[in-house]
Amino acid sequence: MSKVFIIVQANEEARSIVEALLQDNPHAVAQESPAMVRVEAEGKLTLKRATVEDLTGQPFNIQQLHVNLISISGHIDEDDDYLTVEWAN
Amino acid sequence: MSVIALGPYKFAPRDQVKNFHGNILVNFCWDRHVLVTAPFAVALPPTMTLREAIMARIAPSIAFHPDARKIDWNTVQWEKDHKPWQPDLDKSLAENKVGHKDYLVFITPELKGLNNTGL
Amino acid sequence: MDMKVAKKKLGIKERYGHMTRGLGWEPTYQPADAVFPYDKYEGIKIHDWDKWVDPFRLTMDAYWKYQGEKDRKLYAVIEAFAQNNGHLNITDARYLSAIKLFWQGVSPLENYVVQGFARAGRHFRGEASRVACQMQAVDELRHYQTQAHSISNYNKYYNGFHSQRHMWDRVWYLSVPKSFGEDALTAGPFEFLIAISFSFEYVLTNLLFVPFMSGAAYNGDMSTVTFGFSAQSDESRHMTLGIEAIKFLLEQDPANVPIVQGWIDKWFWRGSKVLALVGMMMDYMLPKRVMSWKEAWEIYAEENGGALFRDLARYGIRPPKGWADACEAKDHISHQVWLLFYEYGGAAAFHTWSLTNEELDWLSAKYPDSFDKYYRPRLEFLRDKHARGERVYQSTLPTLCTTCQIPLCFTEPGDPTKISHRETVYEDEKYVFCSVHCQEIFCNEPEKFVQSWLPVNQIYQGNCFNPDVDPTAPDFDPLKAVLEYFKYNLGRDNGEFEGSEDQRNFAMWRGQASKN
Numbered sequence: 001m002s003k004v005f006i007i008v009q010a011n012e013e014a015r016s017i018v019e020a021l022l023q024d025n026p027h028a029v030a031q032e033s034p035a036m037v038r039v040e041a042e043g044k045l046t047l048k049r050a051t052v053e054d055l056t057g058q059p060f061n062i063q064q065l066h067v068n069l070i071s072i073s074g075h076i077d078e079d080d081d082y083l084t085v086e087w088a089n
Numbered sequence: 090m091s092v093i094a095l096g097p098y099k100f101a102p103r104d105q106v107k108n109f110h111g112n113i114l115v116n117f118c119w120d121r122h123v124l125v126t127a128p129f130a131v132a133l134p135p136t137m138t139l140r141e142a143i144m145a146r147i148a149p150s151i152a153f154h155p156d157a158r159k160i161d162w163n164t165v166q167w168e169k170d171h172k173p174w175q176p177d178l179d180k181s182l183a184e185n186k187v188g189h190k191d192y193l194v195f196i197t198p199e200l201k202g203l204n205n206t207g208l
Numbered sequence: 209m210d211m212k213v214a215k216k217k218l219g220i221k222e223r224y225g226h227m228t229r230g231l232g233w234e235p236t237y238q239p240a241d242a243v244f245p246y247d248k249y250e251g252i253k254i255h256d257w258d259k260w261v262d263p264f265r266l267t268m269d270a271y272w273k274y275q276g277e278k279d280r281k282l283y284a285v286i287e288a289f290a291q292n293n294g295h296l297n298i299t300d301a302r303y304l305s306a307i308k309l310f311w312q313g314v315s316p317l318e319n320y321v322v323q324g325f326a327r328a329g330r331h332f333r334g335e336a337s338r339v340a341c342q343m344q345a346v347d348e349l350r351h352y353q354t355q356a357h358s359i360s361n362y363n364k365y366y367n368g369f370h371s372q373r374h375m376w377d378r379v380w381y382l383s384v385p386k387s388f389g390e391d392a393l394t395a396g397p398f399e400f401l402i403a404i405s406f407s408f409e410y411v412l413t414n415l416l417f418v419p420f421m422s423g424a425a426y427n428g429d430m431s432t433v434t435f436g437f438s439a440q441s442d443e444s445r446h447m448t449l450g451i452e453a454i455k456f457l458l459e460q461d462p463a464n465v466p467i468v469q470g471w472i473d474k475w476f477w478r479g480s481k482v483l484a485l486v487g488m489m490m491d492y493m494l495p496k497r498v499m500s501w502k503e504a505w506e507i508y509a510e511e512n513g514g515a516l517f518r519d520l521a522r523y524g525i526r527p528p529k530g531w532a533d534a535c536e537a538k539d540h541i542s543h544q545v546w547l548l549f550y551e552y553g554g555a556a557a558f559h560t561w562s563l564t565n566e567e568l569d570w571l572s573a574k575y576p577d578s579f580d581k582y583y584r585p586r587l588e589f590l591r592d593k594h595a596r597g598e599r600v601y602q603s604t605l606p607t608l609c610t611t612c613q614i615p616l617c618f619t620e621p622g623d624p625t626k627i628s629h630r631e632t633v634y635e636d637e638k639y640v641f642c643s644v645h646c647q648e649i650f651c652n653e654p655e656k657f658v659q660s661w662l663p664v665n666q667i668y669q670g671n672c673f674n675p676d677v678d679p680t681a682p683d684f685d686p687l688k689a690v691l692e693y694f695k696y697n698l699g700r701d702n703g704e705f706e707g708s709e710d711q712r713n714f715a716m717w718r719g720q721a722s723k724n
Binding site: 123126 | 637664
């Protein structure tokens, strides 16, 4: 199976995104590099709006991800409540 | 294959010999001496002998390589068009049939490069 | 969260539908083929343009909102950087060579991509694809502008940042990205899309913007890391469109598959050659290194690109032809390109230098299969010569590849001491190449590449001197005349870092930063 990843900036806003990814995707691993965090996982990764909102106590729009996103791999499925990246193989 | 285009697509080559003011462009590569990072392209009059071309343009450019002073140009082996080639150093480039944009490789098998590893 | 008002706003998918569908119309004054003259001749068949979907479903309203937010963040950093002498917080002035090369050779490419997407955004028949291309054109313009604003701070203090537009059209090594960009721009809109969105953005730009920008952060360059990541957040959207574009083309008609495969073969190879410059920046120009070029290649090209091509196999797409050779080259290209620039350091508008033992040890550890045998001895030899006052500066011009325009500094796959070269005769003219893949690109479109503006050949044709120069004068120095034509400030922009004005000024200003 192939790996997918989401890389975000290492900052306060993106911290809740990383935490939500790790919480909702138990097979995911976070790797820190200077100024960035790379969350990678075999096959599939899902970011859930509700998890981020629970962590921060604030409303979160999935598209807010764009502000701190650095890179992403895999096919994307995005809706109001989630964003999934996945390889079909 | 050719360029897929909406209309006729034909242009003059930019590096035709007539653009070089009487010179031809000749490339020289010293085989297995990559301390000299890339082959040289030099513009030379076709009446110049190969030896003159080497002494004027190539020898000074490779002089920093420790093997350079050990080269016996009379026993150097050559390749042109990916095939062995035996020029007469004292004949002109034209007489040696060196053409515009030819790529000449000179091989010094007894000189092994830096650390004897082809560098 | 349970206090949320009942949904009266449209969801992402509905909004995207409204903002990208039904916006076009059937022209009646002119036939559609006259309005869109460029989207058929490449042979790509599109049956249903509405199948084009942006998976992020970004609409213009959301686009402006988030881009505005990104820019506000970025400009706050740029201002803070300018106000607080941020340039003195970088690890070393050597680091700036990487930023000079970025500014000279990468930023202008952003401008080319603006033009290409503006054109694609006009000429595709489907509205959703036009919207996506127009947004990308605006993105790329933003990248160029934010790079100009960020880097202008360095231009106030250091050499080599001036005259970018002038140099782009003239300087020998900048013809590498320039000819890459012009090849893409002069292709049809579908080839452009595969070249830039897919082959370059998806398969290769992670290598440029992720580890290199993380390296900028590691070296204290707050300004570059901020514009870099701000640009890369757009790039991740572009990459998504790249993969979507390719799926769209492949699903529309099976006849598209071989055409697209040919473009992938061409543009993967061309992109991998341009990125050799980035390999050198990462391995040699960053005083503190995050990861080696080889490691970055393994993660972002081999692992991620590998996943991509396994995924595309279901459409009958295979990995690009040059894949194995490009992967083999990961052990070599950064070193070969650095050595090239070191030896031709007199002719580059950035500095080169000798590495310390610690840096050589780092490279030995990162490149166990190649560095100690093939590169360390060369670097140490050149360092010793420099220490003896005999700094090597090559002044005889190198042979250039007709396709990628890089000097022939690369070696045969599997044979690191044999310079790789290929030759083709086309209509009685000889052409030289760095590799079998560049040769094949030429042979597929010879009429395009017979026009290559190869700087070395142009210099010999006498086309790279200022108009007032007299080449027949007894004291005529052709190399100096060429560098003046490039608008180099000789002795300040070019040559060895050790003893350079940049080195002296940085040390002096940094000293002043901690005392009066």
